[in-house]
Amino acid sequence: MAASAARDLSRTEAEPAARPLVTIALPTYNRAQYLDRFFTHHIDAFTARGIDFEILVSDNCSTDDTAAIVARWAAADPRIRSVRQSENIGAYGNFLYSWRQARGQFAIWVGDDDLLVPDVVVDYLGRLAADPDLVMVQAPWMLIDETRDNAEIGTFYRITGERLFRQGEHAACLDYLLGHHIFPEWFIIRTDVVHDVIEPVTGFVFHYFAHLARALTLGSVLFAPEPFARVTAISKGGVNHSGNSETMDGWDRFRGGIEFFASFIEPAPLADPVQSAPLLRRFQDFTIKRMQVAINLHVNAGNWSHAYHLDRRVRAYGQPGCHPDMRPVLAGLCAIETLVAEARAQARHLLVLDDMIADDTLESLTPGIRAAIIRRRDPRAASPAPKAFALMQTPPEGLLGPDDIVLDLPAAFRRTAF
Structure with a gap:
């Protein structure tokens, strides 16, 4: 199938020679360790399938070996076009820059630690080339765990078959998004519509829903079940991913994206109460599911106060947050975190914590929180620097310095109790 699709996708005489079939856009920053794999995989795979492509690298002013590695590859292959941002x-x-500079008939954005699935990409490019009304192909993506030899975790969402939405079918598409809990993040787009579809990010709307809404004003969008990308979800060395960060704090933007999408439907679907x-209710359920994911991510990251408050919010809707067995741990660690926050809010950057809180408990806190906590046996506890004391009993006479303050440790635990 891929071989025949590749023949069908060969450039016609009418197509300008300077324009490749597809741009593989690679925005990158300080990920030099992934670049050789990225270039080797994509150049070998798409060359073997006869696909005319370019790789567009936008180096976001990296401070590692990114520039040297990209320059080495670009010198060896003219299909690599690279730009280094001045800042x-x-x-x-x-x-945004990567999308704007794409020269291919179609474009795909790919993370530097992600890999395209070439046969599936060729199939979807063929669908786009065969139907001039089709402006975008959406698909789930395969999640990969780099710490387990790039084992597959599963797809981010699942659909059982293809679904095509014609231009203007926003209402039917919204029902589909909500019904399958779809986040429309991975797509192949017709480059001629990029300027009308993709815009700078706003803090109030999850931009991928906005991209999809605008694409449907211009033509058809196909949702296909087969992933065309293998996306690193868990990295070695704790490399953060923007998708994880957005899930941890972006649930209002997710809802905003759904509302933005719904605004393209006439009459306004939310006008009649x-x-x-x-x-x-479906909007609410969609958002709560994201908040539940966020709770687990914050727990795994040791952000106990965030996880605690999100758990409370989810429970207001009668939905489960963290596991019930985990709640006492969550409450206790949140209490300690809030004591550090209370101390810092009053310009006390060291918290002298009661010895009844076991040392191994503190190991579950983030390094930044742990660094602010000391014990009475620590020489810094007797220093003249302003500190906060959080003890179970009233501090004995002579313990406090003139600028030290006392925080109510039992009250902190009472506030976070479930």
Whole structure:
């Protein structure tokens, strides 16, 4: 199938010679360790399938060996086009720049630690080339655990078959998004519509829903079940991914994205409070599911206060947050975190914590929180620097310095009790 698709995708005489079939856009920053794998995989795979492509690298002013590695590959292969930003323009600025500079008939954005599945990409490119009304192909992506030899975790969402939405079918597409809990993040797009579809990121709307909404105003969008990308979800060395960060704190932007998408439907689907109640419930369920994922991510990251407060919010809707057995641990660690926050809010950057809190308990806190906690036996506890004391009993006379303050340790635990 891929071989025949590749023949069908060969450039016609009418197509300008300077324009490749597809741009593989690679915005990158300080990920030099992944670049050789990225170039080897994509150059070998798409060359073997006869696909005319370019790899567009946008180096976001990296401080590691990225520039040297990219230059070495670009010198050996003219299909690599690279730009080094003069300053760091942020992850989404780099994302936007990559889309804007794509020269191919179609474009795909790929993370530096991610890999395209070439046969599936060729199939989807063939679908786009065969149907001039089709402006975007959406698909789930395969999640990969780098710490387990790139084992497959599963797809981010699942659909059982293809679904095509024609231009203007926003209402049917919204129902589909909510019904399958789809995040429309991985797509192949017709480059001629990029400027009308993709815009700078706003803090109020999850931009991928906005991309999809605008694409449907211009043409058809196909949702296909087969992943065309293998995306690193868990990295060696604790490399952070923007998707994880967004899930941890972006649930309002997710809801904002759904609302933005719904604004393209006429008449306005939320205008009537009675008729809109079922749809609002679906919006709420969509958001709560993201918040539940965020709770687990914050627990895994040791962000106990964030996890605690999210757990409370989810429980207000009668939905489960963290596991019930985990709640006492969550409450206790949140209490300690809030004591450090209370001390810092009053310009005390060291917290002298009661010895009844076991040392191994503190190991579950983030390094930044642990660094602020000392014990009475620590020489810094007797220093003249302003400190905060959090003890179970009233501090004995002579313990406190003139600028030290006392925080109520039992009250902190009472506040976070479930």
